[in-house]
Amino acid sequence: AQSVTQPDIHITVSEGASLELRCNYSYGATPYLFWYVQSPGQGLQLLLKYFSGDTLVQGIKGFEAEFKRSQSSFNLRKPSVHWSDAAEYFCAVRWIGFQKLVFGTGTRLLVSP
């Protein structure tokens, strides 16, 4: 079955500290990988995407993510978190041959002063 797992429901980091949000997926077909961010009451904004090529991708707002096929993972990172990064982050996967995006349950990021 196609599934996406974000093992951390909540994460709290201090402003200026580094961040890593975890994402794992299951299903054997070629994946297309995405990270979205959602502020309260808002829709989803695309942070970055991976289709092929270099496994380290850069996105907006200083975020990056690394695709590790052997671990079925696509973790999101940021070297220095800002208070404005507090939001809900969703990992999503679309498998080749399918139109739908499968989302994880999300990780809520809290930023402490």
Place this chain on the structure above:
Amino acid sequence: DAGVTQSPTHLIKTRGQQVTLRCSPKSGHDTVSWYQQALGQGPQFIFQYYEEEERQRGNFPDRFSGHQFPNYSSELNVNALLLGDSALYLCASSSGQKNSPLHFGNGTRLTVT
């Protein structure tokens, strides 16, 4: 350049009623997808429309139906509303190009009482 617009932003309905949600895709996009996001969950794929036809459907009952118009806008209809249909309904659009990422609207918050 207007992004994905959805209407209404909020809606309150009673069990058993019917509801219609509307979506206008981002300029240049011809494909519309609908997602349901329950509180505290990731979005779940309902269906996708392309060239006025349903191209793929998720695990939702037939009470959920849709339509796409020649101008690419779309409607989501839900009949015989249940309390469990209360959620944020997100519309996303994309272009016909391969690997075109989804752009999401801010959603319609539906409350069923």
